[in-house]
Amino acid sequence: MNRREPNDLKRAYAAxxxxxxxxxxxxVAGSAIIAVVGGTADAGTLVWGxxxxxxxxEALVLFAYGLRLRRRYVNQVQTYETRGDYREDDGSNRPRVPLLGDGQSSQRSTFEGL
Structure with missing residues (x-):
């Protein structure tokens, strides 16, 4: 089973x-950035700027990288081989079909309170 796609999603969240x-x-360095761009920064302000x-x-690059990883994960076609295994039967006579591509999610809605 190919586990590359969930790892891409985890890397996107980490990024x-x-x-x-x-x-x-x-x-935190916002006023120093403005001083550097405006040309009025002294030595300490220049370092913070x-x-x-x-x-x-760095934030812009990592955000774009995360978007790229997420787009690659979302656009990956899920097949029987890549979507994950079926969960084991717990005796409730309800099917445990994986709802998402990684096979770790299951339906949690119950209608017992209705």
């Missing part, structure tokens, strides 16, 4: 997490 952290760093600009660029 987005790191991109979010980089955006926090860029937000460069760190902020680098963090902002």
């Amino acid at each position: 987005w997490t790191i991109a979010g952290t980089s955006l926090i760093v860029a937000a 460069i760190v902020g600009i680098a963090s902002l660029l």
Whole structure:
């Protein structure tokens, strides 16, 4: 079974997490970025501005990379070989057909309370 696709999705989420952290760093250095772009930065502000600009660029690249990985996962055609195994029978006489491509999800809706 090919497990590349779920790993791509996990890598996309990890890239987005790191991109979010980089955006926090860029937000902290926001006024320094404005000072660097405006040309009014002193030595310390210049360092923070460069760190902020680098963090902002890193966040943009990682976000685009995550989108690319997610698009590749979503556009992958799911076949009987790649969608995962059926879950074991738990004795409830309900079918346990995988609803998503990785075979780990199952239907959880019950109508006992109606």
